[in-house]
Amino acid sequence: MNTKDxxxxxxxxxxxxxxxxxxxxxxxxxxxxxxxxxxxxxxxVRHPAAFVDDELRGEFAKALTRVERPIREAPAAWRQxxxxxxxxxxxxxxxxxxxxxxxxxALMPDAHVGYGLPIGGVLATNNAVIPYAVGVDIxxxxxxxxLDLPLRDLERRREKxxxxxxxxxxxxxxxxxxxxxxxxxxxxxxxVSPVTKQNQDRAWAQLGTSGSGNHFVEFGVxxxxxxxxxxxxxxxxxxxxxxxxRGTGAAVCDYYSKLAMARHPDLPKEQRNLAWFxxxxxxxxxxxxxxxxxxxxxxxxHALIHQHLARHLGLEVLxxxxxxxxxxxxxxxxxxxxxxxxxVHRKGATPAGIxxxxxxxxxxxxxxxxxxxxxxxxxxxxxxxxxxxxMSRSKAMQTFExxxxxxxxxxxxxxxxSAGLDEAPMVYKDIHVVMxxxxxxxxxxxxxxxxxxxxxxxxxxxxx
Numbered sequence: 001m002n003t004k005d006x007x008x009x010x011x012x013x014x015x016x017x018x019x020x021x022x023x024x025x026x027x028x029x030x031x032x033x034x035x036x037x038x039x040x041x042x043x044x045v046r047h048p049a050a051f052v053d054d055e056l057r058g059e060f061a062k063a064l065t066r067v068e069r070p071i072r073e074a075p076a077a078w079r080q081x082x083x084x085x086x087x088x089x090x091x092x093x094x095x096x097x098x099x100x101x102x103x104x105x106a107l108m109p110d111a112h113v114g115y116g117l118p119i120g121g122v123l124a125t126n127n128a129v130i131p132y133a134v135g136v137d138i139x140x141x142x143x144x145x146x147l148d149l150p151l152r153d154l155e156r157r158r159e160k161x162x163x164x165x166x167x168x169x170x171x172x173x174x175x176x177x178x179x180x181x182x183x184x185x186x187x188x189x190x191x192v193s194p195v196t197k198q199n200q201d202r203a204w205a206q207l208g209t210s211g212s213g214n215h216f217v218e219f220g221v222x223x224x225x226x227x228x229x230x231x232x233x234x235x236x237x238x239x240x241x242x243x244x245x246r247g248t249g250a251a252v253c254d255y256y257s258k259l260a261m262a263r264h265p266d267l268p269k270e271q272r273n274l275a276w277f278x279x280x281x282x283x284x285x286x287x288x289x290x291x292x293x294x295x296x297x298x299x300x301x302h303a304l305i306h307q308h309l310a311r312h313l314g315l316e317v318l319x320x321x322x323x324x325x326x327x328x329x330x331x332x333x334x335x336x337x338x339x340x341x342x343x344v345h346r347k348g349a350t351p352a353g354i355x356x357x358x359x360x361x362x363x364x365x366x367x368x369x370x371x372x373x374x375x376x377x378x379x380x381x382x383x384x385x386x387x388x389x390x391m392s393r394s395k396a397m398q399t400f401e402x403x404x405x406x407x408x409x410x411x412x413x414x415x416x417x418s419a420g421l422d423e424a425p426m427v428y429k430d431i432h433v434v435m436x437x438x439x440x441x442x443x444x445x446x447x448x449x450x451x452x453x454x455x456x457x458x459x460x461x462x463x464x
Contacts (some may be wrong), residue, residue, distance in 0.1 A: 010075035082109025089118035109417035109437035110388025116273030119348035133345035138243030141324030176205035192289035208304035213462035323358030352383035362431030370446035393422035419455035
């Protein structure tokens with residue numbers, strides 16, 4: 001047994017985990033039966049008070065009794081996909097499964113540290129919603145449209161493609177359209193929450209914009225070997241976008257996450273961002289309605305970006321696929337062999353039920369993939385939402401310089417219109433390794449290689 005095993009058993013970081021490792025080492029040195037070791041550790045974790053006077057197990061047991069919040073008798077089961085994941089993201093997943101509301105969990109191969117739940121974390125709960133397990137950019141999503149543009153026109157009409165991107169969306173924190181876009185989402189009931197009501201006008205002004213951080217609009221080469229829907233095998237030009245619910249979604253997260261924390265003042269520091277609402281409470285129902293509205297709003301943003309770009313260029317759409325992450329769904333899942341309704345939070349993870357299609361991007365210089373879900377129950381029918389970062393934004397700014405990035409882009413045949421240095425291709429995991437790690441979660445239907453990329457200019461604050 002090792003640190004990962006202790007994490008899975010719900011042993012918190014710090015003294016308790018150190019004492020746990022010490023117990024394991026002393027147990028082995030005494031020549032006791034290794035086959036019984038896991039059961040011995042589990043017994044101490046479940047009932048530490050019963051072992052505080054035990055010579056071998058006592059220090060471990062005492063450390064567990066000093067933990068700020070009692071450990072649940074049996075943490076919710078969870079699995080991870082992928083190797084060498086960031087240790088703290090693993091810790092975060094384990095802590096989430098210690099919550100009394102937790103039913104099951106899964107950690108995707110693109111995992112890295114987030115607030116409360118890691119990015120790439122999937123958590124099923126019993127009749128409860130966790131605002132920070134949904135995330136700041138509520139309902140952030142991917143959208144791919146295959147266009148009837150000849151492949152050669154990626155080069156021949158490059159300037160027209162650039163003009164279309166610049167004209168039909170906006171990048172950066174707080175950007176708006178002077179002449180506002182029209183969509184039926186603005187006719188929805190924005191009074192479902194005081195936050196959405198207060199931000200309705202801002203949401204309308206930002207409708208159809210792309211924001212900053214890792215959000216992008218790209219033209220690229222799309223390849224499929226077999227027919228997808230009515231699209232025959234071949235090589236096409238496609239448009240791919242990534243953005244979410246903009247400033248209003250962030251305001252919803254900020255308001256309700258603080259409210260949830262106020263409702264659970266006794267949560268230890270490591271779990272404060274996992275504060276929840278019961279869906280039977282007024283706050284829970286209000287947050288849920290606001291979250292669903294943000295889902296519709298994020299979808300409207302993408303719809304307008306793609307519609308306006310296709311119209312600007314006079315093109316027809318041949319295939320249209322989208323999927324979202326940073327959301328919570330009421331779903332029926334098989335947990336511990338029993339099918340029941342749970343709330344599935346997918347933070348930086350995307351639905352992958354049987355036959356469910358989606359897009360998993362790489363980076364500005366690596367492929368993205370059109371996928372179809374396999375409905376893996378152990379993963380709560382989920383998959384990764386991208387490649388996942390390997391370093392923070394500040395570390396990226398300290399590590400890379402534009403000369404190196406531009407050489408990589410040139411080698412890959414990518415024209416970059418604008419982006420932050422903290423979005424350099426090298427700050428992301430190898431997308432091929434990530435996809436290999438989730439072969440049992442999704443099947444690949446097609447590949448998208450970016451060729452013309454637009455993101456928020458360097459220096460913009462990230463809001464992803």
